[in-house]
Amino acid sequence: MKKIYSLILTAILSISLFAQAPQSWTSADIYLAIKKLNVLGSVLYIAAHPDDENTGLITYLSKDRLYRTGYLSMTRGDGGQNLIGDEQGIDLGLIRTQELLAARRIDGGEQFFTRAFDFGFSKNPEETFTKWDKEKILSDVVWVIRKFQPDIIITRFPTTGEGGHGHHTASAILANEAFAAAADPTRFADQLKYVQPWQVKRVLWNTFNFGGTNTQSDTQYKLDVGGYNPLLGKSYGEIAAESRSQHKSQGFGVPAGRGESIQFFTATKGDQPRNDLMEGIDISWKKINGGDAIEKMVNDISASFDFLHPENSVKGLVQLYKALNAMPAGYWKNKKLDETKQLIEQCSGLWLDVFTTEQFAVQTDSIRLNFQFNNRLGVNAT
Ligand SMILES: [Zn+2]
Structure with a gap:
């Protein structure tokens, strides 16, 4: 028995002791990080799956605006297709988790998840919530908000179904409900041993024009996230493409964008911004x-x-x-x-x-x- 135990320990040690080369920053990275010391703003992007996130926007917010930027994915993508291996279900979820973490190391965002399981395609949020325990997943969203304390939340999808997949709509419903719940000390009060209630200033829906559905309009707030950062020698679209191409199990390879990239936003909680995402917020x-x-x-x-x-x-x-x-x-x-x-x-x-x-x-x-x-x-x- 003891021998077996030693063998197991040896196996664990041999797996976990990969050498990690310490990372050194360039002077440009350092200079940006010094500038960031004077930026006290944060944005949390919320959607349902690995690959739902708007990598271009995350890159711009984190590398240009220098905000603390996060992506909360409800699931780890356990229910998707694996184009490069045999792993399915939880094993695939592990791979997709690592792909998201690799993407964030490139675009500068931070990665969060809830306990929601990706059980495959879902027609609508009602069906999704028969499989996800809504209170439990909402408590996870509230927990991340209370820990991260974002000034604003941006959702990829609307609560009204144009996002298609039931998980997508459910992610927006949870984000919008969490706006009030995170600020309410009577909701998930057991968390208050560790975190404080937190009032997000506004929830914005990052409207889209894809899959034959155009939810963008000229009355919405518009922002160009396609700039060039001379300190990094890259356009935000180039960095975003590198980040997005980390979704290798989905066969993603995204061409680099170097021009204008206009994003549209409409408020679903709080007031509609006219001139800036962070309007009315001291950062x-x-x-x-x-x-x-x-x-x-x-x-x-x-x-x-x-x-x-x-x-x-x-x-x-x-x-x-x-x-x-x-x-x-x-x-x-x-x-x-x-x-x-x-x-x-x-x-x-x-x-x-x-x-x-x-x-x-x-x-x-x-x-x-x-x-x-x-x-x-x-x-x-x-
Ligand atoms: Zn999705």
Whole structure:
């Protein structure tokens, strides 16, 4: 028995100990991340399946507007077709989960799911809710909203059925119901041990013109998400195509877009924006007590950033970290502390790595670990 246990452990270790090369950012990535320190806005996109999300919009919001941007997919796509392997059902859901995570690493979004199972095609939301426990899935949506605290939610589909698939319409119904439920302390009150109620400012439906259905109109708010980012050397449409092409099990390969890409939005909760998605929402440090001083520190770090010597920004970033740390507890304090910490690491150019030349390790055995520390930019790291 003990031998079998050891074999299993060896197998687990050999699977989970893949080397992970630490990622170093370019100075352009660092500069964008410094700019992002002064952006306190967030958007949550909601739909039903892996591939429903508008990757172009997510890329633009995350890389141009520098918002915290997330995609909440109700399901993991367990019920779809697999064009490149035999996996079906839950196994396919695992593959699609990884494909979505790979897409988000490219477009800069964050990925969330509910517990809803993709049981295959569904004609309408009534049928969908006979298979999904609506209260349970709504509680998952509310949980993500209370954790993520988005300023606005954008749905891919409407509640009225033009999205076709029952899961699509159900995802919009849940997003719109979650608008009130997430703000209501009497709904899913057991979550309040960990999170606070959260009032989203507006829910927008990102209308579409595909599959023979055109739900766009000139009265809706329009936004061009097809810009070019010279710091990244790419159009948002190019980055989006790379991201979308991660849906390999669905055989996706999307051509890169480099021109204008107009998106349409209509409010289903809250007021209709006229000039900007974030209209009427403060996305600056001004909404936080003592935030003015932080904004100024970030502006100074940004203005003095030297693309050839990012290590010169470490001192300012460490001061910023201390100033953030001294602020009262809060959501943006924590987010910006994390971002600043990552920037300090990246600006320092430090390389720290631990590796071993032994392929297998068994519990109670000893192995030799090699520790490598390289101060590549000569930053004062004491
Ligand atoms: Zn779908």
